Amino acid sequence: MKIVEGGVCAPKGFLAAAVCAQIKKNNKKNDLALIFSEAPAIAAGVFTTNKIKASCVKISKEHLKNNIAQAIIVNSGNANCCTGAQGFKDAKQTAQIVARALSIQPGKVLVSSTGVIGKLMPMANVINNIPKLVENLNIKNGADVAVAMLTTDKVKKEVAVRFKLGNNTVNIGAAAKGSGMICPNMATMLCFVTTDADIEAKALNSALKYCAEKSFNSITVDGDTSTNDMVLILANGASGNKKITINTKSDFEKFRSALLEVMVYLAKMIAKDGEGATKLVEVSVKGAKTDKDAKLAVQAVSNSSLVKTAIYGQDANWGRIAAALGRSGAALIEDKLVISLDNEKIFSKGAPTGADEAVLKDILSKDEIKININLGLGKASATMWTCDLSEEYIRINAKYRT
């Protein structure tokens, strides 16, 4: 498998475009984008489990019922959530206008939005810019989509990989956005994946769910699950490979592991570029009694504001890791617990190991930090990625709407 250029346009038969529609007043950057597959594609999605769902989530779920789609329209700057019947009508109209401009059925258009909750979409700005989007569709514009999706993200998040399936070359490309309100549950944030693989709907759904759990569902920035989260994948079959099904085991696993690599790569980018983040933190729990315990433990540490501020301050205040584990709900025996920073043991056998503070400081000065926890009670394990918590997070979120 190798990493290639092109993002969502790396797979054959996909075009993209982005424009500045000023969804947010006085916005100067592109904020409306379109991904288009020249042929109808097998499609799958995972969506937020938040009970408050944006209109675009409702409509995209509806349009995915037959597992076929051909276009994704996405805007940043407005979530079109909590906007009542008018908001729903607006999202529906967006799909209709895009469909007409592309000469496809509205049911083949998926809609996605991100931004502030509770404001009506400036529909004139959306409608007036759709013809321009369609006109600009081009295989060179993958990166433009990745940039147009961003809100408070500092870094564009895209990747594409290429691998062999039999004699055919298959590509998977993807773009994502994250930054705040990131604490996945089934899916989080936005991520659009394109592939030229030929794959049946059942296999595509299965692979996407599996990979979402181990990637976007394993990151947290601030413990808040968004109302607009979605991960969508379009597979147009342009690579000509023998159709992947759940039963073609080797091909399915090759495809799934490539998809997992793409999604974990983007998930880690999202954690690293969390609002105000200065460091990527990987929290690994092993030795848990059950899978549920492993998840509870890894979530409590990854979401702890006290752990995250200590890492920001490069202070090896590991007592906060112990305290978070203790409140997590996971089975825990103090004497069996081992806490390490990278490979440096800090707490073991019920007492501090007396680790050298200078060594710990050195570990914490890096950009990427590993917290390794062994509960010593069983064989279950879990990993999450998070970031540190800085004053910048507060500054970004104190005046988000202004």
Place this chain on the structure above:
Amino acid sequence: MKIVEGGVCAPKGFLAAAVCAQIKKNNKKNDLALIFSEAPAIAAGVFTTNKIKASCVKISKEHLKNNIAQAIIVNSGNANCCTGAQGFKDAKQTAQIVARALSIQPGKVLVSSTGVIGKLMPMANVINNIPKLVENLNIKNGADVAVAMLTTDKVKKEVAVRFKLGNNTVNIGAAAKGSGMICPNMATMLCFVTTDADIEAKALNSALKYCAEKSFNSITVDGDTSTNDMVLILANGASGNKKITINTKSDFEKFRSALLEVMVYLAKMIAKDGEGATKLVEVSVKGAKTDKDAKLAVQAVSNSSLVKTAIYGQDANWGRIAAALGRSGAALIEDKLVISLDNEKIFSKGAPTGADEAVLKDILSKDEIKININLGLGKASATMWTCDLSEEYIRINAKYRT
């Protein structure tokens, strides 16, 4: 019922003292304190549910088994938690030395600590200062205890009330500390309550648990439950009232409601003085389907970093309240949900009400903010107190140990 001066020394027969023992290096403020009841008192406690428990929690629980105590020794600057067998020995020795100096049994001494986790207690500093503490015991020193307990708290937290029970005057006094690692579960932080009421152990235990649930268990600063939390109450019977039992209904309820007033007062002070806080926020949920749903909903909103930063920025970004409710796990129907700031409705019938931003800004500029939520699905309700989240929280916690 009236509020009186004197804190933990307001009830008859209680003495207190505090000294600077430099538990934290170069500390200039008092950090070791003693509360003493001249007669043995009926005693009760509620303790952290964190599975990692400080040595003092283990010892105080043990000493409370017979429901009798006479002294509380408390230090700030070191939690004596995760310190292994040596830490346990140190806490035990502290109780023994205090007991000897007071000529009482070690089992009548309760031990309490707060501060950094994972460092051994500087025992020489503790031991050398106990004689001075005992020598200084005086009814004038209630406030000194309240100050000596503080860590990053900015404000001392004490209160005392006086009320009639039959022909007798009963007093309840209390001191508390909070600030960070505040997300109660059974009990939180430190709070010591003294009373001269005559009350049986069963009634005292019942009243304390009831009041802890509605006060300290209903606040959050940062979602982290401490390893050292405890609420202790000593009732020495010096007021001479007819003994309160579970069966003397009217007296028991009078006592319990006075105790609740004391504990809620201190709980709100803790939330208001949360690390970096600029505002006290009261979150009320009503119309929930079940008590559990009410609690899930109120906790999700109270713990949301995004809600708290918006309040800090005085930005009525109510979409974050909706999103937190949506992920809380509580039953929720978007069309039935009503969200208000104070009495100003912002979201109702599935859409924004179009509330005047200037009015909302005005509400958010106050020191105390009320978020009122009606889920419209049932009769259950819950209230929590929290604070906003500012850059100051990050500054305090990034370099806590240095």
